[in-house]
Amino acid sequence: MTAAEPWRVRxxxxxxxxxxxxxxxxxxxxxxxxxxxxxxxxxxxxxxxNAEWVNAAARISPxxxxxxxxxxxxxxxxxxxxxxxxxxxxxxxxxxPGRPAPVWLDCARDFTEDFVHQExxxxxxxxxxxxxxTVLRAVIDTFMHAMAGTLDRNxxxxxxxxxxxxxxxxxxxxxxxxxxRVSGSWQPCPEPLDPTTTIVSDxxxxxxxxxxxxxxxxxxxxxxxxxxxxLAQAALQIVSIIR
Numbered sequence: 001m002t003a004a005e006p007w008r009v010r011x012x013x014x015x016x017x018x019x020x021x022x023x024x025x026x027x028x029x030x031x032x033x034x035x036x037x038x039x040x041x042x043x044x045x046x047x048x049x050n051a052e053w054v055n056a057a058a059r060i061s062p063x064x065x066x067x068x069x070x071x072x073x074x075x076x077x078x079x080x081x082x083x084x085x086x087x088x089x090x091x092x093x094x095x096x097p098g099r100p101a102p103v104w105l106d107c108a109r110d111f112t113e114d115f116v117h118q119e120x121x122x123x124x125x126x127x128x129x130x131x132x133x134t135v136l137r138a139v140i141d142t143f144m145h146a147m148a149g150t151l152d153r154n155x156x157x158x159x160x161x162x163x164x165x166x167x168x169x170x171x172x173x174x175x176x177x178x179x180x181r182v183s184g185s186w187q188p189c190p191e192p193l194d195p196t197t198t199i200v201s202d203x204x205x206x207x208x209x210x211x212x213x214x215x216x217x218x219x220x221x222x223x224x225x226x227x228x229x230x231l232a233q234a235a236l237q238i239v240s241i242i243r
Contacts, residue, residue: 013066014057017072021072023076042242043242043243092106094149112139112240133173136172136173136207140175143238150235150239151179151231164179164180164195166195166199167198169200169203171202173202180192196227197225197227197228198226199224200223200224
């Protein structure tokens with residue numbers, strides 16, 4: 001079993017193939033597939049779609065799954081290599097629902113999903129590898145795009161205009177991200193000299209929090225917070241996936 005229970009490793013592989021086929025069909029070939037049914041949310045639709053795909057793949061052998069994934073992964077890589085990443089594309093719902101996003105962010109979203117599922121499979125078979133800092137930095141950078149919206153929703157409408165948040169991930173990444181509240185909304189900003197709240201965490205805890213492989217309460221005990229605890233709790237509601 002994996003952290004994506006009740007899926008097995010082979011089910012996660014089938015899911016990745018499904019993601020690749022969907023990406024190629026809609027983005028490369030402009031093929032409009034089915035969407036949510038009446039009254040069905042995006043999250044509910046995706047859970048149904050994923051379950052249907054994994055159930056259908058149960059008849060496929062592990063060897064064929066591996067061969068299919070090698071084929072679809074190569075084709076998706078070629079697609080991204082030949083795509084204008086500076087253009088505007090489909091929304092990344094956990095950043096700004098319903099609003100077009102830069103294509104590079106859509107690409108990065110795909111990258112983070114592959115990263116998370118690979119980690120789930122590695123852990124399930126006890127084959128973890130030393131962390132690649134470049135890969136981890138790219139994953140965290142992408143996940144952090146969910147923070148501004150998270151704070152807008154959870155930090156309260158009466159928050160002071162000059163509030164600021166710093167998230168510092170060390171020692172495994174030694175990176176810093178900052179947000180400031182300006183004109184009633186949160187946005188990335190240079191690191192302030194005297195932030196309202198500073199959260200210090202290791203990168204492993206943070207990315208697992210972002211995809212809910214770790215609950216906010218469990219993540220909090222592994223972090224250090226200085227300043228406004230309420231703002232920290234709002235930040236820990238970050239979710240960088242569709243749930």
